Amino acid sequence: MSLSRGDERKLHALSQGKCNLCSRSVFTCGTYVGENAHIIAFRINGPRGKNRNNTNIDSYENHILLCPFHHSEVDKNQEYFTEDYLLSIKRDHEALMSACTDTSLGRKNIVSFLNAYFRYSGFGRIPDMLGRSPRIFPVGIGSITDFFYLAMKDFPFVVPFRDIELHHLFYTLIQSFEELNCALRGSEHNTHFVSHNFWISPTGDNIILQENELSEDYCINLRSNLSYVVDRCYRSFNELGTYIRRNYPEVII
Ligand SMILES: [Zn+2]
Ligand SMILES: [Zn+2]
Structure with missing residues (x-):
């Protein structure tokens, strides 16, 4: 299973094609490098996998758009990048993206x-x-x-x-x-x-x-x-x- 096309589009649109941690574009030098990182891992012994309660693993809510470097950082340091912390990073990134580009x-x-x-x-x-x-x-x-x-x-x-x-x-x-x-x-x-x-x-x-x-x-x-x-x-x-x-x-x- 993986993220549905609709959820993937939502994730990319709200993140405006940028890594939620470093804000670098996930399309760089003509190459797409974005990764739909799980917040709660797919496997129970994967990163933050023990936190799963009723999490829908393959949902927009459980993913965060990252560059390859930050995806590996986030998965290596799961004590630091907790579920709540990642959710707050994602919320702040999405809010900032929409704030900066709403020129109406x-x-x-x-x-x-x-x-x-x-x-x-x-x-x-x-x-x-x-x-x-x-x-x-x-x-x-x-x-x-x-x-x-x-x-x-x-x-x-x-x-x-x-x-x-x-x-x-x-x-x-x-x-x-x-x-x-x-x-x-x-x-x-x-x-x-x-x-x-x-x-x-x-x-x-x-x-x-x-x-x-x-x-x-x-x-x-x-x-x-x-x-x-x-x-x-x-x-x-x-x-x-x-x-x-x-x-x-x-x-x-
Ligand atoms: Zn990054
Ligand atoms: Zn991952």
């Missing part, structure tokens, strides 16, 4: 939007911004959501993103920070009064929880609600960052 206007607009957003929003400083939670937050934390709406004005028709996964991850981020903004600002806000629970510091750059003004029970409750919201912010930050690094490598975060 839609993608260009998304990239411009993302570059503008990451440049001005302070996205990269989110871990710092949340680092002193739940007692202290910088006033600038509002920029995470504010710059999203500004970028939407500067780049009309980009949002909703054509990339559904990106759209979902971005909205989760914005929702999480909106929730945090609400908790910090409350319903009323002017320069001195943030909410019943938070005040702006005398220097004007931090929002501080007024613990001594609040009862202990109330504080415990508030802190636990806040840390739930902050966790969501962290998670959405990590997930969006990971997705963009993997799928939009040309964007500077």
